[in-house]
Amino acid sequence: MLSRTANHLYWMARYIERAETTARLLEVGGRNALMPDIGGGFRNDWEAILRANGTLEMFNDKYGETVQRNIETFLFFDSDNPSSVLSCLNMARENARVVRTALTSSVWDAINSAYQELKQFQRTERSKLELSDLTEWTLRATSLIRGCIETTQLRNDGYHFMGSGFGIERGDNTARLLDVKYYVLLPSVSYVGSGLDQSQWVTLLRSMSAHRAFSWSYPGELTAAKIADFLILNRKFPRSLLSAVYQTCDHLDHIGRGYGSVSPSQAKVREILAELAEAGVKDIFEEGLHEFLLRFMRQNGELAHTVQETYLQGTPT
Amino acid sequence: MTERDDLVFNEMLNGAEVRAAYESLERWHKSMPDEMRTLKQSEAENLFKRVGITFAVYGEGGDPERLIPFDMFPRVFTDSEWRKLDRGIRQRAAALNAFLADVYDRAEIVRAGRIPEHLITRNDAYEKAAIGFRPPRNVYSHIVGIDLVRTGADQFFVLEDNCRTPSGVSYMLQNREIMMRMFPQLFLENRIAPVDGYARLLKKTLASVAPQKCDSEPTVVILTPGQFNSAYYEHSFLADLMGVELVEGQDLFVEGDFVWMKTTEGPRKVDVIYRRIDDAFIDPLCFRPDSMLGVPGLMSVYRSGGVNICSCPGAGVADDKAIYTYVPEMIRFYLGEAPILENVPTWQCARKDEFKYVMEHLPELVVKEVHGSGGYGMLVGPAADTSTIELFRQKIVENPSNYIAQPTLSLSACPTFVDAGIAPRHVDLRPYCLVGETIELVPGGLTRVALTEGSLVVNSSQGGGVKDTWVLAE
Numbered sequence: 070m071l072s073r074t075a076n077h078l079y080w081m082a083r084y085i086e087r088a089e090t091t092a093r094l095l096e097v098g099g100r101n102a103l104m105p106d107i108g109g110g111f112r113n114d115w116e117a118i119l120r121a122n123g124t125l126e127m128f129n130d131k132y133g134e135t136v137q138r139n140i141e142t143f144l145f146f147d148s149d150n151p152s153s154v155l156s157c158l159n160m161a162r163e164n165a166r167v168v169r170t171a172l173t174s175s176v177w178d179a180i181n182s183a184y185q186e187l188k189q190f191q192r193t194e195r196s197k198l199e200l201s202d203l204t205e206w207t208l209r210a211t212s213l214i215r216g217c218i219e220t221t222q223l224r225n226d227g228y229h230f231m232g233s234g235f236g237i238e239r240g241d242n243t244a245r246l247l248d249v250k251y252y253v254l255l256p257s258v259s260y261v262g263s264g265l266d267q268s269q270w271v272t273l274l275r276s277m278s279a280h281r282a283f284s285w286s287y288p289g290e291l292t293a294a295k296i297a298d299f300l301i302l303n304r305k306f307p308r309s310l311l312s313a314v315y316q317t318c319d320h321l322d323h324i325g326r327g328y329g330s331v332s333p334s335q336a337k338v339r340e341i342l343a344e345l346a347e348a349g350v351k352d353i354f355e356e357g358l359h360e361f362l363l364r365f366m367r368q369n370g371e372l373a374h375t376v377q378e379t380y381l382q383g384t385p386t
Numbered sequence: 387m388t389e390r391d392d393l394v395f396n397e398m399l400n401g402a403e404v405r406a407a408y409e410s411l412e413r414w415h416k417s418m419p420d421e422m423r424t425l426k427q428s429e430a431e432n433l434f435k436r437v438g439i440t441f442a443v444y445g446e447g448g449d450p451e452r453l454i455p456f457d458m459f460p461r462v463f464t465d466s467e468w469r470k471l472d473r474g475i476r477q478r479a480a481a482l483n484a485f486l487a488d489v490y491d492r493a494e495i496v497r498a499g500r501i502p503e504h505l506i507t508r509n510d511a512y513e514k515a516a517i518g519f520r521p522p523r524n525v526y527s528h529i530v531g532i533d534l535v536r537t538g539a540d541q542f543f544v545l546e547d548n549c550r551t552p553s554g555v556s557y558m559l560q561n562r563e564i565m566m567r568m569f570p571q572l573f574l575e576n577r578i579a580p581v582d583g584y585a586r587l588l589k590k591t592l593a594s595v596a597p598q599k600c601d602s603e604p605t606v607v608i609l610t611p612g613q614f615n616s617a618y619y620e621h622s623f624l625a626d627l628m629g630v631e632l633v634e635g636q637d638l639f640v641e642g643d644f645v646w647m648k649t650t651e652g653p654r655k656v657d658v659i660y661r662r663i664d665d666a667f668i669d670p671l672c673f674r675p676d677s678m679l680g681v682p683g684l685m686s687v688y689r690s691g692g693v694n695i696c697s698c699p700g701a702g703v704a705d706d707k708a709i710y711t712y713v714p715e716m717i718r719f720y721l722g723e724a725p726i727l728e729n730v731p732t733w734q735c736a737r738k739d740e741f742k743y744v745m746e747h748l749p750e751l752v753v754k755e756v757h758g759s760g761g762y763g764m765l766v767g768p769a770a771d772t773s774t775i776e777l778f779r780q781k782i783v784e785n786p787s788n789y790i791a792q793p794t795l796s797l798s799a800c801p802t803f804v805d806a807g808i809a810p811r812h813v814d815l816r817p818y819c820l821v822g823e824t825i826e827l828v829p830g831g832l833t834r835v836a837l838t839e840g841s842l843v844v845n846s847s848q849g850g851g852v853k854d855t856w857v858l859a860e
Contacts, residue, residue: 072648073637167613170626178436226650328651383637383648 072383074168075230079381081164081180082234085211088157090242092207094118095144095154097249097276099200102137115140121249122152141200146191154207158187161214173221176214183210208278226327229320233376236317240369243308246276247300248362270296277308297358298350310365311345317372318342324380334375341368395538395798396810397461407462407858408801410575415459415801415808423458423803426568430456433564454557455851460565460572461800461813461833465860468579471534471542471817472827474726477717479530479819482549482704484720486526489703490516500719501712506703510757513665513700515672519689522595523823526698527705528660529555529588530819534727536798543730543795545814547713549705550697551662554852555818556620558832559584559627561854577859579829584818585627588660591822596657598691599643604657606630607647609638611663611679621662635663640683645693659684660696668699707756707790708734730795736787744782744791748775751791752842753782766842768794797842800853802835812836814844815855829857 101114115135119125124143127150132139147153151160162184169177186206190198215235222228270291274280277300286305287295301310318338325335345365353361398408418426434453463471488494489506490513496503506512531552533545562581566573589606596604610621612634625632637647638656646653661668667677672685687693703709711732714725733740733751744751753765765778782789799810817831833853834844844850 070650071631071633071637072650073634074631075650163613169622170632181436230650324650380650383650383653 070171070226070230072381074171075227076377076381077164077168078171078227079230079234079376081161081168082231083238084157084161084164085180085214086235086238086242087152088154088161088207089211090238090246091122091144091152091154091157092204092211093246093276094122094249095141095200096204097246097272098137098140098144099204100272100275117249118144121245122150123245124150124152138195141203142195145203154203155187155191158183158207158210171227173217173223175221176217179210179214179217183214186210224323226324229323229327230380232320233317233324236313236320237369237373237376239308240310240313240317241366243277243300243310243313244362244366244369246273247297248359249273273300279306279308282306294350294354297353301353302345302348302350311342314338314342314345314369321376332379334372334379337372337375341365341372393796394810394812395536395541395796397536397798397800397813398810400539407464410572411460411462411801414569414572415803426458427803429568430458430564433567434560455837456561456564457802457811457835457837457851457853458565458568459801459803459808460854460856461815461835462856462858464858468829468857470726472829474542475530475532475817475819475827476825477721477723477726478532478544478547478713479527479821479825481713481717481720482530482547483525483527483821485716486549486698486701486704487520487524488720490519490526490700495716495719498719500715501709505708505712509703509706509709511665511700511702511706513703515685515689516698516700521698522597522694525595525821527701528591528595528696528821530821531816532727532819534815534817535730535795536813536815537795538798542727544710544713544727545730546707546710547705548816549701550664552816552818553617553620553662554816554832554834555584556623557852558818558830558855559623561832561852562830565854576856579857579859581828581830584828585624587820587826587828588624589628589630591820591824591826592658592660592696594823595694595696597694600657605655606658606660607633607638607656609633609635609659609661609663611667615662617662624660635667635677635679635681638681638684640681640687643687643690643692645681645684645687656693658694658696665699665702668695707732707754708736708787711790730792733791734787735782735789735791740791741782741786744789745779748779748791750794752794753778753789753791756788756790764843766794769840769842794842800833800835802837802853804839809839811839812842812844813853830855 095118098115098118115137116125119128119135119140122144128135128140128143131149132143143150143153145154148156148159150156162180165172165177165180190203190206218228218231222231270293271280274283274296279299283296283299286299286303299306299309303309304311304315306312318335321332321335321338325332356364398404398412404412431453434456485495489496493503493506495501496506527549529552531548531554533548534542535545536542558581592606593604606628607630608621608625610618610632612618615621622632631647633647638645639648639653640646641653645656645659647656663679666674667679669680669682669684670677671682673680684693684695685699688695688699711729711734714729717723717725733744735741735744744753748765749767749770751765751767753767755763765774767775770778797812797814800813801808802811813833813835815831815833817827820826833855834850835853836842836844836849837851838849841849
């Protein structure tokens with residue numbers, strides 16, 4: 070397949086995943102804002118959300134004050150914000166449009182319809198749009214696209230490039246969502262176990278649609294260790310870091326097998342996988358959750374870079 | 387513009403009677419209630435929107451993804467009408483290719499004094515890099531779009547030839563798909579010749595002109611300027627139907643004696659490039675150095691037989707409006723046959739006597755730029771006001787050789803859905819003739835319709851729409 074085609078498919082998937090994450094971040098933010106304001110909570114929460122989105126500075130330059138309505142607009146509708154739901158879905162559609170021939174009509178239809186509906190929202194008066202409706206809509210739209218990919222796409226290399234895109238982006242995004250919680254909401258370890266802390270951990274689980282799944286998987290007290298284990302190391306939870314890396318690995322293996330050659334990206338993903346599979350929650354907390362997450366994001370980024378170099382640039386070899 | 391209805395040939399009627407070919411359509415539209423029609427029309431629009439057939443109009447702003455208006459009332463040709471067109475189109479496509487092979491070789495037609503030399507050598511589309519090189523099978527223009535108009539029951543005229551990269555064939559195919567989906571009954575009642583073999587024939591044609599150095603199943607690609615091109619949809623649609631890669635300049639590179647495309651498995655050799663970009667952008671080393679769309683070194687690979695480019699660089703010299711006048715001459719000269727399809731009488735403003743006639747009759751004539759296309763830079767005398775006419779007079783005086791003039795033809799009209807039911811609207815026809823090892827033509831083409839009452843301009847960029855075009859099997 071053309072390297073450029075593979076590149077578009079890969080990035081289409083990454084943007085769909087990213088749109089979903091931004092919507093999830095908005096959901097966390099919206100819910101946190103409803104919590105009692107303890108220790109300057111409200112302001113900081115939104116700042117943390119923007120930081121996880123990677124756009125805190127841009128927001129401050131553009132809007133100054135962290136007013137919730139502005140943040141909502143910025144994260145959902147602002148086309149200047151490259152991580153807004155609107156930007157991500159636009160980018161996903163642009164990538165899809167270029168490679169229409171590599172997508173089934175139902176996948177294209179799902180992406181294109183999402184785009185058309187989003188344009189409709191843009192024309193709607195902002196006060197008539199509830200934040201929760203917007204985030205729910207996003208999760209529904211991206212699920213539909215995913216479903217169409219799963220049920221209709223040929224399992225060829227294109228499919229696996231999409232899969233790698235989803236996997237790599239998901240790993241990065243889960244790490245970011247987790248880092249919001251850790252990095253800002255828990256500035257000092259003494260907060261761990263407090264009432265506020267628990268409700269915010271639950272919010273984090275909710276943002277990954279994992280609140281009940283967690284309760285099923287881990288009986289007893291809600292602890293930071295359990296949650297970290299669930300979101301990082303539990304293979305049964307589809308958004309955990311380990312699951313994301315397994316997913317990426319699986320797709321890259323398919324590509325390598327199809328082409329009859331082992332690529333450097335397979336070696337790279339195995340390296341990350343081996344480390345994660347060995348790790349325990351205790352090690353992670355010893356290293357420091359934040360440090361661990363940063364390191365994971367860096368490794369995941371290197372993996373993305375390797376995939377790009379191996380397959381997507383088509384550099385003459 | 388006013389015109390007398392009785393002077394316009396209505397393709398559905400013979401005097402006051404409905405022609406046999408249109409009988410089932412007459413019943414069909416009469417039995418369709420207004421609400422149903424509105425419903426079907428919006429269904430059609432939705433289908434177009436969903437498959438994403440859009441086109442862009444340059445330089446007008448607005449929505450970059452516009453839908454072309456689709457009129458549901460089909461245009462019908464009988465088998466015998468089509469047989470004549472079919473022969474005429476194939477003849478013309480063959481002559482145009484013979485002409486191209488000649489002008490880049492010994493230019494016998496010039497030596498014989500049948501065509502003035504300057505019309506060729508001073509033509510912008512004349513490609514010096516193509517002289518003395520014979521492309522595979524000596525074919526230069528592989529997809530020839532011939533624009534036809536009708537003025538009477540048996541009277542057809544060729545309006546212009548398109549030898550480079552005629553567009554619109556995706557509409558021909560999609561219009562049919564949509565009609566079959568919405569009105570299957572019509573296809574049971576009528577024996578309508580299918581057009582869906584086009585993609586297979588196109589692929590066969592392109593594969594048949596693989597270069598000498600290609601010794602296995604040729605790899606065909608379509609080269610597009612990219613997603614922002616107005617015809618991008620068509621490029622990707624054809625690539626999809628043929629099962630070939632749709633590439634941009636950045637996907638190709640030259641190494642050794644061949645052209646390669648960058649794939650996830652490394653470089654893969656490309657044998658035939660169906661390019662949908664203009665000559666000037668093909669190869670920055672050979673043509674425009676600022677082109678980002680092309681492939682550096684492509685022309686030298688082409689000239690050494692490592693790759694074929696369809697249409698061949700320089701093919702445009704056969705389709706400009708000054709050369710057009712000589713196509714009947716080409717048919718006689720190369721094929722030794724009488725032209726089956728007529729040209730519209732054309733006055734060349736560059737010629738003194740004809741210039742004088744044009745100046746005296748401007749309000750009756752259609753004036754076109756020699757190199758213009760898309761209905762731009764055109765004067766429709768009878769529809770223009772005095773100041774527009776005077777403006778054109780100025781332009782022609784300043785640069786007479788840039789203009790040709792033709793009589794305002796009374797284009798045939800075809801029933802078309804309007805708010806108040808159906809009404810006749812002017813139409814033209816563009817069939818797509820494929821030239822490779824054989825000459826192929828699917829029965830049908832793209833019918834464009836001027837949706838505004840009385841208008842003669844059918845270009846999509848100027849308020850034209852499209853119709854499904856039927857050829858009834860005997």
